[in-house]
Amino acid sequence: MRTDVSDAALRRLAEQVGEAARAHRHTLVTAESCTGGWIAKTITDIPGSSAWFECGMVAYGYEAKQALLAVRPQTLEQHGAVSRETVIEMVSGALVHSGATLAVAVTGIAGPGGGTEEKPVGTVWLAWKRRGGYPTAVTFHFDGDREQVRRQTVAAALHGLLDLMA
Structure with a gap:
């Protein structure tokens, strides 16, 4: 994935997610750690997203998770x-913990610190799940600085939601 994901590209993805959610009558929930609510922010930047976005949860620490x-x-x-x-x-x-029908979750190491040899900076786990279904989890290894890793993560999360609804 490109490290230079623009705001415009994220907005287009969120609009596509919204169109698919409306078409399939889905509602979404996000569970975010390293993105700090950026997925939910990108979704709620879309006018009318309240029709298909249920809620977002940011759980950074162990206790919050x-x-x-x-x-x-x-x-x-x-x-x-x-x-x-x-x-x-x-x-x-x-x-x-929500009324949503689809969920995306993310946890990772955006950097610049926190990485290890086993889990270097840029290591991100994303998961998607339909209510009543089985989860899909994928690990990514993104390049770039903290902002670039987080932007790529948001894009991957939205792409995964589109795939789940396809």
């Missing part, structure tokens, strides 16, 4: 916040 999204303490202890297991529990918890 547990309280807001029902991520189990054992999951965080065994796998860490940036893991397949955690993002799957986040996306499932978002659906349980």
Whole structure:
């Protein structure tokens, strides 16, 4: 993915997500960590998004992930916040704690610090799930600075929502 994702490109993606959500009568929930609510912001920048956007939850710390999204303490202890297991529990918890029919969740290391050899800066886990369905989780390794990693993450999240509704 390109590191130079523009605001205009994110807006176009969010508009496409909104069109698909309306067409399929879906409502969305976001569960965000490293993006800090940027996915929800991009969605709610679209006029009329209240018709298809239910809510967004920003859960940065372990305690917030547990309280807001029902991520189990054992999951965080065994796998860490940036893991397949955690993002799957986040996306499932978002659906349980909202009235939405589709969810996207993200956890990652945007940088510039926080990376390790095993999980370098730019490591991002995204998950998508339909109510009553099974989650899909994908890991990405984005290049660039903190803003570029986060922009690419928002774009990937929106692309994944489009794929889920296709």
